[in-house]
Amino acid sequence: MEDINTDQPPREVRWERMFPHQLEAAFAECPALYLAYGLCEPHGPHCSLGLDALKAHAILVALARRHGGIVAPPDYWHVHEIGRFAIWGVKHVGEGKPWLTALPPWMHFKNVCYHIRMAEVLEFRAAILLTGHYGPNWTDLKTLIDLIQPFVKVRLFGLPEFEANQPGFPGDGADGDHAGKVETSLLWALEPDCVDMRMLPEGEEYPVFGMGRDAQESSLAAGQQMVADIVRWLAAKQRELLAAYDPGAPSGLRTFDDVEAFWAGEVVPRLPRFKSLRGSWTQADGPPPASRWYENWLPKTYRA
Ligand SMILES: [Zn+2]
Numbered sequence: 001m002e003d004i005n006t007d008q009p010p011r012e013v014r015w016e017r018m019f020p021h022q023l024e025a026a027f028a029e030c031p032a033l034y035l036a037y038g039l040c041e042p043h044g045p046h047c048s049l050g051l052d053a054l055k056a057h058a059i060l061v062a063l064a065r066r067h068g069g070i071v072a073p074p075d076y077w078h079v080h081e082i083g084r085f086a087i088w089g090v091k092h093v094g095e096g097k098p099w100l101t102a103l104p105p106w107m108h109f110k111n112v113c114y115h116i117r118m119a120e121v122l123e124f125r126a127a128i129l130l131t132g133h134y135g136p137n138w139t140d141l142k143t144l145i146d147l148i149q150p151f152v153k154v155r156l157f158g159l160p161e162f163e164a165n166q167p168g169f170p171g172d173g174a175d176g177d178h179a180g181k182v183e184t185s186l187l188w189a190l191e192p193d194c195v196d197m198r199m200l201p202e203g204e205e206y207p208v209f210g211m212g213r214d215a216q217e218s219s220l221a222a223g224q225q226m227v228a229d230i231v232r233w234l235a236a237k238q239r240e241l242l243a244a245y246d247p248g249a250p251s252g253l254r255t256f257d258d259v260e261a262f263w264a265g266e267v268v269p270r271l272p273r274f275k276s277l278r279g280s281w282t283q284a285d286g287p288p289p290a291s292r293w294y295e296n297w298l299p300k301t302y303r304a
Helices: 020-029 051-067 084-092 105-121 137-151 181-190 220-244 256-273
Strands: 032-037 126-131 155-160
Touching: 032 051, 032 105, 032 220, 051 126, 051 181, 051 220, 105 126, 105 137, 105 256, 126 137, 126 220, 137 155, 137 256, 155 220, 181 220
Parallel strands: 032 126, 126 155
Antiparallel strands: none
């Protein structure tokens, strides 16, 4: 996804690789911050484990290069093993070593609060939080942002990238999948070194390390088209957020103590209703006790 028709390397927009003068210039041009979330989890034998964050980060880099803004260091630790994630693991991964970088929801979402605090203190006017990892966590991200917005000036929007993937995979409409044709095509377009279609298994053979059943239908061209569509959607959202910025709005999330008070007062009482923590806890379809997915599927912490 490099810029074409120029001998210049694409401009640097990744915070961790920028010099201070570059950050100041990028901020002066467009005070928008982009945050990418994902984790290492099984994505078939043909995709790198970090697909979710690789995908989200590379999309945001493409967005910043074309439309301004700064991309925060990606967060490769995300919600897994709990509730519906464990049930998914039994079905789609099996009992092999899953190579996860998993956190419980309360750790992940508290980290997100601290990320937003930093955006506020650095005086960004807009922040887009993009999760490449799904399951019920993306609805919780929206819930958290609804809770935190009244406390900060920076205008926030959180989404899974499939929300911006319109019209989506040709013929299929906008939708996410899991290491199927949508995610594989996106990663192929964004990080070609991280997809190896020769690794796809031949014939029917499931579960195969979280692979989607239609992965064989992946295409580089479809991935490039979806990336262009997603970037266009996010650019419009960025402009909308910047226009909504109100310098007179309250700014109550500036210190570590502010975050801890917000977390304890506003989030913890609502955590038992976060979908990532609710999962299928009322169903009898949890992992069998002998499964590696059993021990964290039903934690007592913050349980309703
Ligand atoms: Zn994924």
